[in-house]
Amino acid sequence: MKKISFVLLIGITLFFIHCDKKKDPLDDFESNLLCSTLAICNGETPAKTGIIGDSWTDLLFGIPLVETLRPQLENRFGYKFAGATLGGKTLQQVVSQGLQFQVIDQGGADMKVVILSLGGNDIQANLNEYIGNIPGVQAQRFAQIKANLKQLIITGNAYKIARFGGAPLKWIIHGYDYPNPFMPPVIAGSDEGCKTKFDRVGLVVPNAAEFTASQLDAFNNLLVEITREEPTLIYVDLRNTLGGRPSSRAELMLDCIHANNLGYTLLTDKLARLIYPFTNIGF
Template sequence: MKKIKYTVLLGMVVFLIHCDTKKDYFDDVGANLLCTTYAVCNGETPAKTGIIGDSWTDLLLGFPAVETLRPQLENRFHYKFVGATLGGKTLQQVVSQGLQFQVIDQGGADMKVIILSLGGNDIQANLSEYIGNIEVVQAQRFATIKANLKQMIISGNAYKISRFGGPPLKWIIHGYDYPNPYMTPVIAGSDEGCKSKFDRIGLVVPDAAVFTSNQLDAFNNLLLDTIREEPSLIYADLRNTLGGKPNSRAEFMLDCIHANNLGYTYLADKFARLIYPITNVGF
């Protein structure tokens, strides 16, 4: 979920083919990057489905060969997105930058649903703050996530109705699957969610897998609690897709928190089936 470094130029070229514009992708690399990551495109790009997400939807430039949820849904289930997806993106950033409004602007009057892959980076940031104070810090972060999520949905729906009329949007959020903290980081310094990161910063936990799986369960419970308060929000549970608690199986993982191609294939299959009754796309 942490932002992967911009290391491979070829990665940029391959990644950018997922942009929502219809022009020649090689004409203006910068414009395509803005379109994909911030929904700032050259004019409206009508679509029925929007997407705002972190590295579970787009790992960005470091690993172009890994097809995360966004390209899986586009290539295998025929989704046509407008979106703002970028590795390392936090829910806090989305709300602060008003990305929900930009996605709505790009999607137009026919957009019905926005898919969300957010929250993981808000939990993972500044792990050293957890040292000696895990429960308090986690509670504070979860409260902020919940408040930001509700603010994004309420403000987004008010904006959509004001601009285009019609009913409010449906917002679908997933809760990730279990990490595997014992995986080796693929790139040095990108070891979010790894036991090696815990050890390096002095975050001592009795069992890294138990710690991360309990944290992930708590996040999923937070989403369940939020949908009871916000009728426009729909929750998709992706846990136990890649092997189950306390950690996903290594053969399905790229690193500690991201699946590999096979893993994302399973995740996309499950996610597409769960959201089909809402989106009516893919089957």
């Protein structure tokens, strides 16, 4: 779920071109960037729904060259988020930085639900560590994801109740849809989740599509397991939206792990329907 530097540069340039010339575009950009990526805003921005996510929610610093889940929920379904979203973000980073507290501060007392799009980067980072011990490394990483996710929820709810009172938050986490490891990278070197990356680091697997699909299924199963231990966590299954196991359809993908605009439209439609009973927004 990494960001692509070249495309990002183009997006920032377009962003500046369309800014209000009466304002300093750099000031506006920095303010919007801090608010959307780290929930550091100019005061409280009340919202009923929070969001903390990786590049499936915001691939390019809020610049909609690829309309991921967050902008589509905002523009098509009327969501107003208090959020911290940025491509490349890991669950480990979110917990270490205390972003759950900043999102709660930003959203205020009326916030009831926080949507989470996290975990993929924790799984796919440092692929060379998997060499020779795929089951062991995966088990270790899944255990860390579970511990971090539970810490995020428990500390977030305790903070929300201590500061604003009322009921604990509901936390909605989605699993990802299947990668397509045979997609070419958009930019050379930006090949997370691609067979080319496996080959480059020396990770030899009998079948790249089966390997990535099995990891994805195991991650989704882990999320279901955590919901049994944390009653305020709600899991949403997005698998089989982009074509089904073992690989999502190439015509719906931007690269190995990200959908294109059409793909994200299908994913957002499904996500919006599944979370409506908890958010009461969009339909």
